[in-house]
Amino acid sequence: MIAPRNRLAASARACEQTFMLDRVEPPESVEDLVRDFCDSPEAEALTDIRWSEHVADLAAEDGVSIASLDAPRFRRILFERIPSKARVDASKARAIIDELRAFFLFVARVFDAPRAVACLKVLGARAARELERALSEHARASIASCT
Secondary structure: OEOOOOOOHHHHHHHHHHHOOOOOOOOOOHHHHHHHHHOOHHHOOOOOEOHHHHHHHHHHHOOOOOOOOOHHHHHHHHHHHHHHHOOOOHHHHHHHHHHHHHHHHHHHHHHOOHHHHHHHHHOOOOHHHHHHHHHHHHHHHHHHHHO
16 A cells, blocks of 8 residues: 655655656656656545556556556456455445546546546446445355355
């Protein structure tokens, strides 16, 4: 879990200068990307950041970066792979969606990644309910397979 770091004025100025570049180089690692996200305006309202890194790791397992992640693959990661791999209560679905929405807003803004905008559409009004249902169904299936 990565907690948002203090946002110092010097850090904010450095971020503003970075975002004004014509071309922003992608970070060298998932950890760097998430660290940059934690320091971003999009992450200010978040108290616990962990799912953006999880999604980036799952995308990397598929051989794609966050900037090249398309909406169908993101949908599979979000509604199939996370419920099958993560042990998380279904009541956390709204917080997961809120974090991922902020994360893809950050990616779209900083890297001008059109696919991030497509991923944002996956995180629409019904996404939290759909994720909650997927998490609940997987939990029930896991319990049933143990009996």
